[in-house]
Amino acid sequence: MLRRVCSPSLLNQVAYGLNFVKAVSTEVLNPADAGILSKARSPTINFVLGGPGVGKGTQCTRVAETYGFTYLSVGDLLRKEISSNGEYGDMILETITKGKIVSSEVTVKLLKSAIESGETNRFLIDGFPRSEENRLAYEQIIGIEPEVVLFFDCNEVEMMKRVLHRTQGRVDDNIDTTKERLRVFEAYSLPVIRYYSQKGKLHKINAIGTEDEIFERLRPIFST
Ligand SMILES: Nc1ncnc2c1ncn2[C@@H]1O[C@H](COP(=O)(O)OP(=O)(O)OP(=O)(O)O)[C@@H](O)[C@H]1O
Ligand SMILES: O=c1ccn([C@@H]2O[C@H](COP(=O)(O)O)[C@@H](O)[C@H]2O)c(=O)[nH]1
Ligand SMILES: [Mg+2]
Numbered sequence: 001m002l003r004r005v006c007s008p009s010l011l012n013q014v015a016y017g018l019n020f021v022k023a024v025s026t027e028v029l030n031p032a033d034a035g036i037l038s039k040a041r042s043p044t045i046n047f048v049l050g051g052p053g054v055g056k057g058t059q060c061t062r063v064a065e066t067y068g069f070t071y072l073s074v075g076d077l078l079r080k081e082i083s084s085n086g087e088y089g090d091m092i093l094e095t096i097t098k099g100k101i102v103s104s105e106v107t108v109k110l111l112k113s114a115i116e117s118g119e120t121n122r123f124l125i126d127g128f129p130r131s132e133e134n135r136l137a138y139e140q141i142i143g144i145e146p147e148v149v150l151f152f153d154c155n156e157v158e159m160m161k162r163v164l165h166r167t168q169g170r171v172d173d174n175i176d177t178t179k180e181r182l183r184v185f186e187a188y189s190l191p192v193i194r195y196y197s198q199k200g201k202l203h204k205i206n207a208i209g210t211e212d213e214i215f216e217r218l219r220p221i222f223s224t
Pocket of ligand 2: 052076103
């Protein structure tokens with residue numbers, strides 16, 4: 001049964017995730033941890049998922065401004081780590097250039113620290129979790145159940161078009177890397193989307209249309 005639905009690399013990712021979670025689980029249980037778990041506040045988390053160039057960042061910026069969220073793009077956190085010559089910079093640059101997924105060890109650490117220093121207690125987290133391995137690591141290390149999971153849905157031709165029209169000088173905004181990102185999205189991110197759909201948390205948004213039209217589709221979710 002597993003052989004029919006999981007590629008060997010997906011199984012490797014899950015196995016790696018479980019080992020990683022086991023290795024860091026003492027951190028979660030340690031009362032000396034000065035992080036999220038030991039703070040009296042309990043943040044609200046919302047995840048925003050969708051393929052490359054679908055418009056996550058564009059819409060998150062508007063939602064965050066309109067509804068008072070702190071916007072965290074995990075891709076931006078990784079790019080900051082590169083530009084500041086951080087500890088993991090070289091490895092992150094190589095991974096992003098290839099269109100692959102950076103290990104949970106790094107992303108969850110960066111994300112945890114960003115949540116802890118967030119300006120508000122309500123977060124829109126863009127582009128994470130990108131795989132079941134990411135999700136498991138997040139649950140073990142941060143462990144705050146998301147309230148809402150948005151999934152921006154769009155066809156691949158339109159996503160490719162949007163990426164290639166973007167003018168931010170990103171190393172991954174080219175045809176070959178985007179093809180790989182689309183493949184990675186289907187293989188690793190769609191299972192996460194299915195997971196949250198089964199939990200009744202997923203809001204699937206049609207991402208075809210103008211930016212204004214898409215934003216109007218989001219209002220009912222955050223206006224309540
Ligand atoms: N509804 C839309 N119609 C056409 N272009 C759009 C739309 N929304 C965003 N764009 C443009 O598409 C490009 C990608 O948008 P954005 O950066 O928000 O996507 P993203 O989902 O965050 O992508 P990535 O995952 O690669 O970071 C940008 O140039 C943006 O201006
Ligand atoms: O959780 C994450 C988020 C991002 N990455 C890597 O960064 C690039 C760009 O991410 P965007 O969300 O499109 O800005 C992505 O292709 C991955 O290589 C990641 O590994 N994990
Ligand atoms: Mg983005």
